[in-house]
Amino acid sequence: MVNIPSTDKKRVVIAGCGFAGLTLARKMKKSGYQVVIIDKHNYHQFPPLFYQVASAGLEADSILFPLRKIFQNYKDYYIRKAEVKSVDSSKNQMNTSAGIIDYDFLVLAFGATNSFFGSKEMEEHARGMKTIAEVLDLRNSFLLNLENSLTSKNEEERNMHLNIVIIGAGPSGVEIAGALSEMNKYILPKDYPELKDSRVQIYLVEAAGRVLNVMSSKSSEKAQGFLEDYGVKVMTNTKALGCDEKSVTLSTGEKISTSLIIWTAGIKGNHIDGLAPDSYARNGRIVVDRFNQVKDHENIFALGDIAIMTEEKYPNGHPQVAQVAIQQAELLSENIKRKLANKPLKEFKYRDLGTMATVGKNLAVVELPYIHFHGIFAWFVWMFVHLMSIIGVRNRFLIFLNWAWKYITYDQSTRILLRPKGCA
Ligand SMILES: Cc1cc2nc3c(=O)[nH]c(=O)nc-3n(C[C@H](O)[C@H](O)[C@H](O)COP(=O)(O)OP(=O)(O)OC[C@H]3O[C@@H](n4cnc5c(N)ncnc54)[C@H](O)[C@@H]3O)c2cc1C
Known part of the structure; x- marks a missing residue:
């Protein structure tokens, strides 16, 4: 007891x-x-x-x-x-x-x-984003792949380290695709000038006909446009059929060489x-x-x-x-x-306050009950809502400072590769 x-x-x-x-x-x-x-x-x-x-x-x-x-x-x-x-x-x-x-x-x-829908290989090789431990593991794998790309023996191996396949284009998939591609555009050229001819390629794979399926088709189109402008290869009506530690096989017959699969599909x-x-x-x-x-x-x-x-x-x-x-x-x-107090209970009725997702700086889609909008204003609304939802003055201040710094400098500060004892 x-x-x-x-x-x-x-x-x-x-x-x-x-x-x-x-x-x-x-x-x-x-x-x-x-x-x-x-x-x-x-x-x-x-x-x-x-x-x-x-x-x-x-x-x-x-x-x-x-x-x-x-x-x-x-x-x-x-x-x-x-x-x-x-x-x-x-x-x-x-x-x-x-x-x-x-x-x-x-x-x-x-x-x-x-949920990997019963796929043992996905469970083994793909990285989820449901807990902070998984998220840190994902960050470390991403940073490690960048380092490994510089010591690759050939182009094929380098591409494998630089390709990222994200499975599932709901809000989480879209947001991680946007954040990684923004980093690819603004930060990696400065951190990894040697990689100038071969950049990170992000693939966003979605079984449904559009990204952000939970939002209106206008918001989906906008978000897809933002991602494609950043160089993300958006693959709708496409299922990931299987994978191993070096590749993902798609329903289109394509096989993408990658050592980083991110799972946000179920x-x-x-x-x-x-x-x-x-x-x-x-x-x-x-x-x-x-x-x-x-x-x-x-x-x-x-x-x-x-x-x-x-x-x-x-x-x-x-x-x-x-x-x-x-x-x-x-x-x-x-x-x-x-x-x-022996009083009768009240029934639950959900009040939908809206949905939003961001792709990167000045790029977001917001759907409130009576109004939908996108772009820079949506991005500020997205930031305000998330900042206000954070618990603790210290954390709110830290995040605000971080965002403001990133907004001005296009840089971010936490590219430290930390691995548990025994891992390189
Ligand atoms: C990457 C990601 C992005 C998201 N983005 C958004 C968003 O932008 N907007 C939005 O509205 N929603 C978002 N969601 C969904 C939202 O986070 C969930 O709907 C919400 O967290 C559900 O709240 P919950 O309290 O039911 O569960 P959780 O918030 O998941 O809390 C579960 C708690 O239970 C604990 N726990 C789990 N198993 C056990 C166990 N066996 N024993 C003891 N403790 C246990 C966990 O440690 C955790 O503290 C996102 C989710 C993810 C994963």
Whole structure:
């Protein structure tokens, strides 16, 4: 049993402290419940800026926030760094890597991970962008490939190190393609003048007919135009069929030589055992009702990316984005308090606040509920929204400073290749 003081208050255990878990935990302050936060990391992370860390534009610690600092002034809050393994709902207990934890209410908010659609070779060779560890690994591989390109034995090997294949052209794929190609245009010629005749070539592979499939076709066209101006080779209606450590094979019959494959094409829910069999849906998401209550479990809730809830407007579930996670958490905090007061619960209804993606300096597409725009104004809106969403004055200041510096100088400061002990 994990050591957590028992009090006469009912205990809410929040498993996962991403957008959903963090919002819920903050809103539960002074709720009359004891709050226990479980996360496998000791920090909260901000995935919308992962691509900037991956492309050496930001240091990782400017988008990570220590959980203990966030909850310093919260009374009757307990944080345990542990990995959730399973639930025993008959005993109101959760099994974690640190031991068993009792709960009165359990909230599952542990998000999603990469889905490689069953391809073992993709899982082995492609790099995902779902955690900061994956993102740092990606950044290091990119920087290492640049170094290796200079010591390649022949042109074929050099091209393999300089080709990058990004699979999936949703917002994450488009943003990482934009950031890497911007670096290729403005920074690499200065850092690697010897490579002047052979630059990095980025391929963006998408099975659907257009990039940014979640946005309007006008925004897709604009984003594709921005990317192509930067030299990205956009390949729509194309599937990646297989890969090894030196190449990717496409449905067009083409084989691209590469030692860096970036995977942004699919996600699936992080899995735990122990829920009723029909609580699990396609893609590993957990089925919830309009109160985020897990099917067949009265005191277990699921929020954010891991949950699948249908509404008239979203018959296949909500998009797996931060706003859904935040809005669900806000309502659940209210509903859990309503439970204590024996009041009826409120149903969730998603308010879509809009979608945006950026390709590079002065280049972004923004779709708000009543207005769509693109270009420099969209880029400033994108920056403002992301800056305001960052937790902590220090981190906001660091990111602002970094962006301002980059805007003026076209340079970025974090091209340091750091590898674990034993790796070259
Ligand atoms: C690269 C990238 C870019 C994105 N860009 C955007 C964007 O621009 N706008 C947008 O709206 N959305 C974006 N998203 C999606 C957005 O990040 C997610 O929708 C959101 O993070 C979901 O919140 P969540 O709380 O459900 O899960 P997460 O934020 O993923 O949080 C899950 C938490 O659970 C923890 N955890 C996981 N497994 C376990 C376990 N077994 N035990 C204990 N703890 C566990 C993790 O450490 C993490 O803290 C992006 C996602 C990615 C990956």
